[in-house]
Amino acid sequence: MGTIRTGTRAAAIVAVATLLCWGIGATPAGATLRWGDLQVSGDLSAQNLIRMRTPSEYMPVQQRNVARIRLDYDFIKDDKVAGRWNAPDFLDSVKGYLLYRGVYDSYYDFAPGGALYEFSGKKIPTVGLAGQPLPGSQADVPKWARDSVKFENVLREAYVDLAFKGAPLSFRIGRQQIVWGETDNFRLLDRVNALDLTWHLQQETEIGHSWDQLRIPYWGIKGLYQVGNLGPVNNGYLEAFWNPGTWQPNKRRFLPYSPWSLPVISPIDYAGVFPGGLARDTTIFIQGDYARNIKENSQAGIRFGGQGPAGIDFTLAYIYSRYNQDDGANAAFVRAILDQEEAVAAFSAGQLPGYYYTPYTNNVGFSMNYFDSFTEAVLKTEQVFVMGVPFNSGDLRSPILPSQLFGTKQKNMWQGMLGFDRPTWIRWLNPRATWLILGQFFWHYLLDNERSVGNQVGLVGNLNPTGQSPLVVRGTGAPCNGPNFDGCKARDTIRDWELLATIAATSFYLSGTLVPQITYALDPVNHFNMMVAWSMDYYVTNDFIANLGQRYYINTTEQPVRETWGLGGVNRGRSETQVRLTWQF
Numbered sequence: 193m194g195t196i197r198t199g200t201r202a203a204a205i206v207a208v209a210t211l212l213c214w215g216i217g218a219t220p221a222g223a224t225l226r227w228g229d230l231q232v233s234g235d236l237s238a239q240n241l242i243r244m245r246t247p248s249e250y251m252p253v254q255q256r257n258v259a260r261i262r263l264d265y266d267f268i269k270d271d272k273v274a275g276r277w278n279a280p281d282f283l284d285s286v287k288g289y290l291l292y293r294g295v296y297d298s299y300y301d302f303a304p305g306g307a308l309y310e311f312s313g314k315k316i317p318t319v320g321l322a323g324q325p326l327p328g329s330q331a332d333v334p335k336w337a338r339d340s341v342k343f344e345n346v347l348r349e350a351y352v353d354l355a356f357k358g359a360p361l362s363f364r365i366g367r368q369q370i371v372w373g374e375t376d377n378f379r380l381l382d383r384v385n386a387l388d389l390t391w392h393l394q395q396e397t398e399i400g401h402s403w404d405q406l407r408i409p410y411w412g413i414k415g416l417y418q419v420g421n422l423g424p425v426n427n428g429y430l431e432a433f434w435n436p437g438t439w440q441p442n443k444r445r446f447l448p449y450s451p452w453s454l455p456v457i458s459p460i461d462y463a464g465v466f467p468g469g470l471a472r473d474t475t476i477f478i479q480g481d482y483a484r485n486i487k488e489n490s491q492a493g494i495r496f497g498g499q500g501p502a503g504i505d506f507t508l509a510y511i512y513s514r515y516n517q518d519d520g521a522n523a524a525f526v527r528a529i530l531d532q533e534e535a536v537a538a539f540s541a542g543q544l545p546g547y548y549y550t551p552y553t554n555n556v557g558f559s560m561n562y563f564d565s566f567t568e569a570v571l572k573t574e575q576v577f578v579m580g581v582p583f584n585s586g587d588l589r590s591p592i593l594p595s596q597l598f599g600t601k602q603k604n605m606w607q608g609m610l611g612f613d614r615p616t617w618i619r620w621l622n623p624r625a626t627w628l629i630l631g632q633f634f635w636h637y638l639l640d641n642e643r644s645v646g647n648q649v650g651l652v653g654n655l656n657p658t659g660q661s662p663l664v665v666r667g668t669g670a671p672c673n674g675p676n677f678d679g680c681k682a683r684d685t686i687r688d689w690e691l692l693a694t695i696a697a698t699s700f701y702l703s704g705t706l707v708p709q710i711t712y713a714l715d716p717v718n719h720f721n722m723m724v725a726w727s728m729d730y731y732v733t734n735d736f737i738a739n740l741g742q743r744y745y746i747n748t749t750e751q752p753v754r755e756t757w758g759l760g761g762v763n764r765g766r767s768e769t770q771v772r773l774t775w776q777f
Contacts, residue, residue, distance in 0.1 A: 225777070229266040229275060234259070239772040241392075241452065245765045251306045253451040253768070254392070255298040260348075263290040267352075284355040289366075291349040300342035305331040308448045309765050311455035312752040316447050322464030326457065327448050341390075341449060349409050360418035369407045370414060370433050372495060372509055374559045374574045375609050377694060377711075378634055378757065379403070379519060381509055381557045381576055384433065384493060385410060386442040386516040390453045393758050395743065411438040419498070428498035435513075437486040441550050442518040444477045455762055460544060468543035471529055480514070480550040489514070493555075504562040511555040515581060520756045521605060521636055522686050524549060524582045528590040528597040535592050545592050551602060553580040569614035578605045583686055585642070606637040627699040636690040636756070691717050692757050705731045709741075713759055721753050721760035722746040727770070739772040 225232040241254035267286040268279045279286075306329055307315045318328040327333045351366025373381035377397050385407035387394070396405050412435035419428035444450075446458040460466050460476075472481045482488040491513030499505050517523055527549035529535040535545035557576030564571050580602040588599025611632035618627050693716070698709040707729040715721050727741030744767045745760040747753055753761030 229269060231264040232261070233264075233777060234261040235774055235776045236260075237772060237774040239770065242769045242771075243451075243765075244767045244769060245309065252299060252302070252304055255302065256391075257296045257298065259292075259294045261292045264288070282357055284357045285353070286355075287353045289349060289351055289353070290347065293344065293346055293348045295344035297342050299330070300338040303331045303333070303338060305329045308451055309455075310447065310457070311762050311764050313750070313764055316457050317462065320462050320464035324464040326461060330448055330451065333448055337449060341445070360420070362416050364414045364416075367409045367411045368414065369404065369409050370412075370493075371403070371407075372493075372507065372559075374561060374572045374611070375634075376611075376630060376632065376696070377713075378609075378632075378692065380574045380607050380609055380634075381507075381559055383516055383519060383555065383576070384435075384491070384511060384513070386440060387518045388443040389518065390443050390445045390450050392452050393763070395452075395758075395763075408440050408443065410435040410440070412436065419496075422498070424501050425498040426500075428496065430494070430496050432492070432494040434492045435490060437484060437489045439489050439491050439514050441477055441480065441514070441548075442516050452766070455764075455766070463544075466542055466544045468538075468541050470526070470547050471534075471538035471543045471545055472547040474548035476525060476548045478548075480548045482514075482550075502562060504560055506558065506560045508558050509556070509576075513553065513555070514550045515553045517550065519578075519607065520690070520758070521578075521581055521607075522583070522690075522754075522756050524584040524598075524600045526597070527582065527600045528588065528593075530588060530591065530599050532591040535590060539592050544597070545590055546597050549582055549600060551580055551582055553578055555579070567612070567614065569612045572611050572613070573609060575606070575608035578607060581605050583638075587642075601642075603641070604639045606639060607635070609634045622699050622701065625699055625701070627697050630694075630696045632694045634692040634694075634757075638686060638688050641686060641688050687717065689717065690756050691715065692759075707731070713757070715755050715757055715759050715761070718755035718761055719747065719749045719751075719753050721748065721755055723759045723763070735776045737774045737776070739770070739774070741770040743768050743770075 235258075237258045239254065239256045239258070240252065243251045243253045245251065265288040267273060267288055268283055269275070269285060271279050273279050308329055309315055316326070316328055318326050318332075320326050330338070347367065349367050349369065351364050351368045353362065353364050355362045370384040371382055372384065373379065375382065377394065382403065387403075387406045388408050389406070391406060394406070397403055412433055414431065414433040417430045419425075419430055422428045445453040446461070447454065447456060460469055469475060474480055491511070493509065493511035493513070495507050495509035497505070497507035515523065517525065525548065526544075526546045528546045529538060538545040555576055555578050557574070559572070559574040561570055561572035563569075581604070582600040583603050584598040585601045586598060588601070589595075590597035590599075609632055611630065613628065613630050615626040615628050621627065692713065694711065694713045696709065696711040698707065700707045709727045709729075711723070711725040713723045723743060723745055725741065725743040727739060730738045730740075732738060745763045745765070747760045747764055753764065755761035
């Protein structure tokens with residue numbers, strides 16, 4: 193995905209979308225457009241976010257206007273090409289699909305003042321370590337920087353579906369999303385496409401949206417073979433994909449350039465002494481230490497699924513890909529250069545002696561669900577074993593910045609979820625329809641976490657004004673200085689376990705005109721930080737929808753909470769109200 197700087201055409205499209213979206217209430221919504229085998233559909237939406245840092249402190253942080261236009265075309269239908277010519281005998285159907293998305297966020301033109309805050313609860317600094325001025329609010333960001341991110345003009349998906357006669361085989365070829373797994377709001381097996389977290393982190397999935405808006409589509413090919421009945425498995429299928437050199441990492445931005453993406457400023461900008469950025473021609477969240485070709489940047493996967501004994505639906509999957517860095521693990525993004533000659537050369541060139549690191553990982557997992565007649569619920573689980581996740585290691589220190597920059601070790605992680613979906617009568621709340629209640633319990637377990645022994649030091653802090661390292665020997669308080677910290681052994685602080693519980697409920701009123709949703713998430717490991725969210729969809733017509741919602745991020749401590757899931761720790765002070773209008777056509 194990309195952005196544009198001038199964006200004249202995108203601006204015109206989205207401006208029209210915005211006017212239509214706000215004025216549609218005066219006219220009936222239109223139907224899907226058809227011209228023979230061509231179908232045109234889509235939606236126009238306008239979303240506003242108001243941040244509620246305190247009960248009396250409000251700030252607009254988003255005024256996003258989106259136009260999505262979808263084209264579906266049957267190239268081959270009823271043995272005819274375009275309804276005229278005879279189709280090849282071996283083809284049953286050929287369907288084309290295009291999805292365009294144009295975005296204009298007028299927040300970047302409005303550019304309100306007001307301080308922005310990091311996850312620590314402190315205002316972002318306006319002066320860097322080198323004494324350079326830094327923008328403290330969106331109003332302080334240069335116009336050229338705001339213009340570079342306020343538009344999006346991209347062909348999200350473009351593929352062809354091929355089905356063959358006489359063979360249970362089909363292919364999807366082109367730019368696409370590949371969706372595997374059972375989870376909601378947090379992903380496990382759904383890890384093929386990295387996420388664009390510049391929109392709104394993962395919060396877009398909590399109130400009225402899905403991962404479809406956030407996944408970064410890749411060019412590739414996917415094949416599906418219907419196996420049928422195979423031993424105890426019914427309706428079995430085999431699915432495989434290949435992205436030839438088209439993988440992209442997850443997309444994020446720092447404060448203050450996107451006030452709802454990463455809740456910190458760029459450490460490179462803050463330091464102010466590395467105008468060359470990262471070494472090895474890498475850029476964080478954009479380009480790692482690899483070439484964008486088939487040899488160095490491809491990914492592939494395969495899964496087998498079907499229905500087993502007792503009506504259990506299952507999938508078994510394997511994915512080989514570069515690490516997306518968006519599964520919630522406390523993984524490393526930057527890897528120190530440990531070779532002293534290369535590190536010195538990078539430092540002399542004004543570069544941080546480290547580089548953006550996205551290694552290949554092996555991912556093996558499965559998902560299962562079945563209807564349990566005793567509980568009257570669909571019980572489900574999804575688990576994945578990720579081999580090769582990069583974590584910073586205190587034993588691998590930069591030869592130039594030993595107390596600030598560390599090498600990495602690839603470790604193995606077990607990630608899993610247990611959950612249920614249950615329609616439940618709560619007649620005092622809704623006498624006419626059930627509430628669908630969805631519960632999930634997630635975990636991450638780092639299998640080969642290191643255990644520190646001997647003298648230990650922490651891994652936090654910059655050099656203090658006297659030039660001494662802030663790292664000290666545990667117990668004595670003696671400073672650990674010199675190229676080897678005088679023999680001190682660094683302490684790795686990644687937890688073995690991370691846990692999360694979520695529960696959500698939704699129902700409908702007035703014959704489906706009013707659809708409420710409530711979500712609660714709790715992290716019992718990191719100071720019991722929480723998120724509570726609610727939303728209400730009102731269908732003015734079948735095609736015109738008004739949405740109102742709020743998210744509240746709750747902390748039980750005034751200290752910074754370095755949690756992994758993106759709840760009250762990462763989003764401290766980011767409680768918000770959301771208003772969105774959508775017209776579907």
